[in-house]
Amino acid sequence: xxxxxxxxxxxxxxxxxxxxxxxxxxxxxxxxxxxxxxxxxxxxxxxxxxxxxxxxxxxxxxxxxxxxxxxxxxxxxxxxxxxxxx
Amino acid sequence: xxxxxxxxxxxxxxxxxxxxxxxxxxxxxxxxxxxxxxxxxxxxxxxxxxxxxxxxxxxxxxxxxxxxxxxxxxxxxxxxxxxxxxxxxxxxxxxxxxxxxxxxxxxxxxxxxxxxxxxxxxxxxxxxxxxxxxxxxxxxxxxxxxxxxxxxxxxxxxxxxxxxxxxxxxxxxxxxxxxxxxxxxxxxxxxxxxxxxxxxxxxxxxxxxxxxxxxxxxxx
Numbered sequence: 258x259x260x261x262x263x264x265x266x267x268x269x270x271x272x273x274x275x276x277x278x279x280x281x282x283x284x285x286x287x288x289x290x291x292x293x294x295x296x297x298x299x300x301x302x303x304x305x306x307x308x309x310x311x312x313x314x315x316x317x318x319x320x321x322x323x324x325x326x327x328x329x330x331x332x333x334x335x336x337x338x339x340x341x342x343x
Numbered sequence: 344x345x346x347x348x349x350x351x352x353x354x355x356x357x358x359x360x361x362x363x364x365x366x367x368x369x370x371x372x373x374x375x376x377x378x379x380x381x382x383x384x385x386x387x388x389x390x391x392x393x394x395x396x397x398x399x400x401x402x403x404x405x406x407x408x409x410x411x412x413x414x415x416x417x418x419x420x421x422x423x424x425x426x427x428x429x430x431x432x433x434x435x436x437x438x439x440x441x442x443x444x445x446x447x448x449x450x451x452x453x454x455x456x457x458x459x460x461x462x463x464x465x466x467x468x469x470x471x472x473x474x475x476x477x478x479x480x481x482x483x484x485x486x487x488x489x490x491x492x493x494x495x496x497x498x499x500x501x502x503x504x505x506x507x508x509x510x511x512x513x514x515x516x517x518x519x520x521x522x523x524x525x526x527x528x529x530x531x532x533x534x535x536x537x538x539x540x541x542x543x544x545x546x547x548x549x550x551x552x553x554x555x556x557x558x559x560x561x562x563x
Binding site for chain 2: 309310313317318326329
């Protein structure tokens, strides 16, 4: 087994694991972090597939901006839970 | 009952995945070899990178409409936030380390965005990636508490949001006077694409950052 093939198999396993965990985990914050991890791994996968343009866009938009938006949403939800009267 | 339902859902999902895989395998071969055509016409596109050539020249329509859709999405966010309570709660003061880091990183990110815009003509990069980096800089500054949320976007900001689409439309209209829409004259194709991409970078950066900054004004 060549190192490249081993890396690809590892990448596939990590992608499937992070996707499954992001969908099934009960804690919202943890799910968002796993989603960001999934986005970064997906960017790696695009780079391995020879599509650096898509890898750049995925890392910046898929992982970075979407992650920031989702984290902000989690913050809003927590703030609302803490002060339910307002 | 619940386990039964989960098993049924998993079975249906697996069936759908199998059907999709079978459909992919049953696809007929390509009628037109698009990569070959792009490579053959690359010299006429004004840029040396095939992805940029397709996005800004051969399939310029798609990019033009994509930018319009992006702007419409932000208008939707604006409509929602103007409908809401309006007043942004002042954000909690951020950690000084985060503030220093943001101050150091933001100029570097602007530099990277400019590099990505310039390199897009002959290597992976281009307006969308550069705009995304600009937007990330905006979000980072907002998280560090150095940038206010957009409670009421001013005229300059609105102009910047529309600039990319307007430049693209102006270039398309100018090309229409010469012949057909978005068919750049050969001699000016490179500079025109750079002009369009520069406008798009600014507008995409502002729009993507705006999706975050406008909704950050919703607190309350």
